[in-house]
Amino acid sequence: MCSDKLFEQMFFSFCRTFLKLESCEPMRYKISREWLWRIAVFTLCFTGYSRQAEAQSEGNNGWLFLSHTQQVSDKFDVLADVQLRSSDHFTYFSSVLLRTALSYNLNEKQSVALGYAHKGDWEQDNGQKIYVPEHRIYEQYLHNFNVEHIEMMFRGRLEQRFVKDIRYEFSQRARLLLSAQIPLIANSDFSKGVYATIQDEVFLNVQHKNRLNGSLLDQNRPYISGGYRVSKSLDIEFGYTRWLQREMEGDETTHVMQLMITSSL
Numbered sequence: 001m002c003s004d005k006l007f008e009q010m011f012f013s014f015c016r017t018f019l020k021l022e023s024c025e026p027m028r029y030k031i032s033r034e035w036l037w038r039i040a041v042f043t044l045c046f047t048g049y050s051r052q053a054e055a056q057s058e059g060n061n062g063w064l065f066l067s068h069t070q071q072v073s074d075k076f077d078v079l080a081d082v083q084l085r086s087s088d089h090f091t092y093f094s095s096v097l098l099r100t101a102l103s104y105n106l107n108e109k110q111s112v113a114l115g116y117a118h119k120g121d122w123e124q125d126n127g128q129k130i131y132v133p134e135h136r137i138y139e140q141y142l143h144n145f146n147v148e149h150i151e152m153m154f155r156g157r158l159e160q161r162f163v164k165d166i167r168y169e170f171s172q173r174a175r176l177l178l179s180a181q182i183p184l185i186a187n188s189d190f191s192k193g194v195y196a197t198i199q200d201e202v203f204l205n206v207q208h209k210n211r212l213n214g215s216l217l218d219q220n221r222p223y224i225s226g227g228y229r230v231s232k233s234l235d236i237e238f239g240y241t242r243w244l245q246r247e248m249e250g251d252e253t254t255h256v257m258q259l260m261i262t263s264s265l
Contacts, residue, residue, distance in 0.1 A: 059088040069264040113140040172207035
């Protein structure tokens with residue numbers, strides 16, 4: 001017991017000295033076990049759902065995700081995302097995603113947005129790379145709320161997709177995301193410190209699924225990460241996603257390691 005207490009004191013001393021957490025404390029002790037169990041059960045349920053169908057193929061990717069929110073006024077924000085994805089075994093960049101939106105704040109916790117995204121994939125065909133573009137218009141609803149010290153986020157998004165095959169094909173997809181950001185070692189207002197993130201996002205084909213994979217389920221992305229909040233305006237985290245994609249030929253699972261940087265001004 002003495003050695004455990006000594007280790008804890010040394011650890012928090014390190015946090016205060018090197019991470020500049022003036023009021024560093026183990027926030028996890030302030031979060032009830034009941035809510036931690038609920039989050040754990042939620043994660044296990046969705047992870048288990050993504051494993052229901054045996055994947056016929058598996059791969060490994062790396063993603064770099066940059067996300068920025070720029071406040072324009074009390075009511076309006078501009079959203080901007082850039083994501084780079086590697087091919088299997090990290091040999092080259094296989095995809096790029098550029099996304100932006102104008103967001104309207106209904107209140108301090110809720111917002112709606114209208115945006116556009118461009119996604120490009122470099123696909124291998126007989127040793128050559130072929131660029132396959134996709135254009136999206138999307139509508140979004142975002143709700144941020146707190147459960148004790150846990151920062152929760154629910155996001156619903158409806159996408160109008162124009163995916164090029166021989167010609168551009170139209171379809172619609174709904175996306176539902178629930179995320180929990182849990183402070184672990186942080187100051188009292190969680191403006192700086194170490195945290196963990198647990199989330200899951202489900203993708204559903206709601207129109208013209210026959211033009212895609214023929215299934216209501218398109219993707220499922222359970223995600224877990226560890227991160228450091230530099231300030232209220234900057235988070236840096238590194239995590240793992242078990243990315244399930246449903247294809248005509250069968251399910252594909254990709255193990256994704258992601259570095260994510262989130263900023264706001």
